[in-house]
Amino acid sequence: MPIRNQVALERPRNQVDLERLVLRARSGIERRWTSWLARGVKTLSYYGGFSASRPLGEGEAVILFYHKVQRRPVGVWGEPVLDVREFERHALFLAREYQPVLLSELVAGLAGRARLPRRALALTFDDGYRNNLYLVAPILARHGIPATVFVTTGLVGTDRWMWAYELEELFSRNPPDQVCRASGDPAILRLGSLGLRPRVLMMACVEYLKELPHASMLGIVERMRASLPVPVNDENRFLSWEEVRELSRQGFEIGAHTENHPILTRLPLAEVERELRACRDTLEEKLGVRPTLFSYPNGATDPGVTELVGRYFEAAVTTQSGICSRASGLLELPRIGAPVPVSELAFELTWNYLRTEVARPVPAP
Template sequence: MKLVNTFVALDGRNEVDLERPRNLVDLDRVVSRARSGTEPRWTSRVAKGVKALSYSVGLHLASRPMAEGNAAILFYHKVQRRQVGVWGEPVLDVREFERHVIFLAREYQPVLLSELVAGLSGRARLPRRAVALTFDDGYRNNLHLVAPILARHGVPATFFVTTGLIGTEGWMWAYELEDLFSRYPPEQVCRASGDPAIMRLGLLGLSPRVLMMACVEYLKELPHGVMLDVVERLRVAFPIPVDDENRFLSWDEVRELSHHGFEIGAHTRNHSILTRLSLDEVDRELRACRDTLEEELGVRPMLFAYPNGATNPAVTALASRYFEAAVTTQSGLCSPASGLLELPRIGAPVQVSELAFELTWRYLRTQASRFALAP
């Protein structure tokens, strides 16, 4: 039987209405996505081994002469001191991140995102093998853990900050949910949410990690106000103080990053998934974020990152009113043919061997496509 939950806002109130469906969330698809992201199959393990072997024998060097006209934008969120996350899974700790930086500085040409955009738009020469490092959300460890490593190796970066969270003691709700599910019985968490779909997910016998990811995927599909109501109910039931791994920058710390030559971009005011808002709400999120950054830093930001990478033609059109370029989480390389308001990025929180393989594979595939299209 297909699991479908119907959620609707009635008269400004967040309620469940089975009679007048407006927003259908396919729970089967939500669970499938959660499983694919948390339960690696044996093929994934084999692929990881192949990537490690290819890196050790230097296969990534094959793309060196074939990178003309392309550039890569990498995206991270945070780097932490410990080697594992709350679920015992490897995460990008400071040592692995430094391996990334050393590899990128040796094999590529790290540039600021604004320099890469200038090259793509034809205003400047696009450096060969250009790569731009970007960090989303605005975590405090971006200054205290990430920036010293970047500075030590002379690698620039762009940090996209969520202005409404800067200087607060709040959580990014998805990380908060992860911590919450690791501390309390999952069934208890699902019941406390007060959300029928989450309670239904809690009865499916999923592992705690898959259940947590399914809840995150489900909440991302709800209208922003509905999602916030569910998260707030959980915060009241299970108050968890934010830890150093998840704390946001202060405005003084944002200014310090800028003072050290790093680039600051916009990431909305509240980290709302823009495709879940009305266009008036999107406009307010973009304008307020841009204006706050200009007021706090004394310079108007020209770069923007869509929260969760989510956009559509109407949202992109609004972004073009306020910013010169914007990045998504759509995976791929950039070229002069890329739309500046929907630039792809490659998720980089992986081992350096996997990052090297991903970049090499994409460069080689792009060049192969060019040769195939050549007369």
Template sequence: MGVWGEPVLDVHEFERHVTFLAREYQPVHLSELVAGLEGQTRLPRRAVALTFDDGYRNNLYLVAPILARHGIPATIFITTGLIGTDGWMWGYELEEIFSRHPPEQVCHASGDLAIIRMGSLGLSPRVLTSACVEYLKDLPHASMLDIVERLRARFPVPVNDENRFLSWDEVRELASQGFELGAHTRSHPILTRLPLAEVDRELRASRDMLEKKLGVRPRLFSYPNGATSPEVTALVSRYFQAAVTTRSGLCTRESGLLKLPRIGAPVPVSELAFELVWRLTP
């Protein structure tokens, strides 16, 4: 269960997903899928690529053993500036803060008038947290960071095991197990909320750090929060061969290698099966 008691994709349900995919589909690395879309290789029928964003430690200790049992490859996109740190993804950090402290007190401490007004509406903590996070995502990156840092200072929360990031040794261990590693920026900003010069620095820094730590230059990228624009995509094309979004859909040659869609993992495997069958039905 999640912080608010909502159902989440735990290891048992994830193994059901993996069992289903291994039985009904042909899992491949994302790079193989990209090569197939480029016409460089012939893809197997019902090819599917598994991807994981961010670089959480549970990718090694929970996900990897399940995939190994079923012989399924996967690609993990690494947020290089969070590897080896006790940092949080700020959205999950705020969720933890709101779950531990009176919501109106948290909203007032933000110093932001819109958040303070939201805190006075009597919303449930779960709804209020979601509204605040979505509001913050729409702000310029620097403004969002100012508010988040203010709340971090007022309500410090140690990172928990579920949200802890890999170390670089653990990233290398995943690579040795056959995981494909791609870039996910240095600090996980929403790129459409950054000046383009800063977008360029984020892309270059994440690519270069992965190459330095692993000895291989990454060719794949995942947009934080799935957000891009023509200008951002053009910058991504300078550093990477292909990139994935969070737009829901199947990858085809018409998708464009720099804006590949993905299907999110719903909690019950029955919903995943329905989503894939529905997408594949002419």
């Protein structure tokens, strides 16, 4: 039997499909005229009232996912990011148009143990950033919206970065060729020779690193970190354990997000199980409650990973976009990623509802 997730994934670095990586990087960054047109349509539909919520079907619900909310409306590249003012608009819209519930309540409804409201929606936050407590919690409290925070236990109380954000800082602060040389990796050096804009190059490197076995990725990132160290900033700092407990006291639900945030499909199953067990047990030790909810890092899973998650948790969420129903597997629940402008959030929710309507079977006469 082949060794899962290692031999199958390990391939010579000179065979990396650079064109595919660059295309994926550009698609997430560079807006074409069609993107601007779509954005205009979304804005008009929101302010015209079309993007108000639609009544979900019986036993259907929505899960939204966020990561962090920032003080400033722009990121390191000058790009729009979700700041406190726009997130307040999110909260106003969601409280007005939906019935926000805890994820555990949503899961109970999907499992048939409780009745779901007609517009049930759960907010989730991945990773466990400090701004979830200091910026997010006050806004949600004002609007009576509950939420679930998925904590990466090995990052709690540390000065470590989430590595993709660390690379963003490295590429924005240093000459790109210097960062690529620091990696010592042939594929990244080849990407660096293509004359890409720094942000596109950074995203292509992130896409490449996500496809490597976890240990290989860590080795490359560590070389870059050692050569070009950057202290973690306030926007990327993680919660301390006392702050996690404070979120819990305020009514937030605390879920599990592994110990070290590896992409689980890039690990041997024995290491996947170690990550799951260590995260669950640490949360139980620190909070006095065994977590029942899990979020897959990067949203990635496969049958072997999902089966293991089911041994430790009742339900788990992915980043696969869609509306939840009682037909959804509780261990692979879809979530809708929250865009920055509230107009686009409203459109995404409406669009997913319409897709569900089209796919819903027509009742027999």
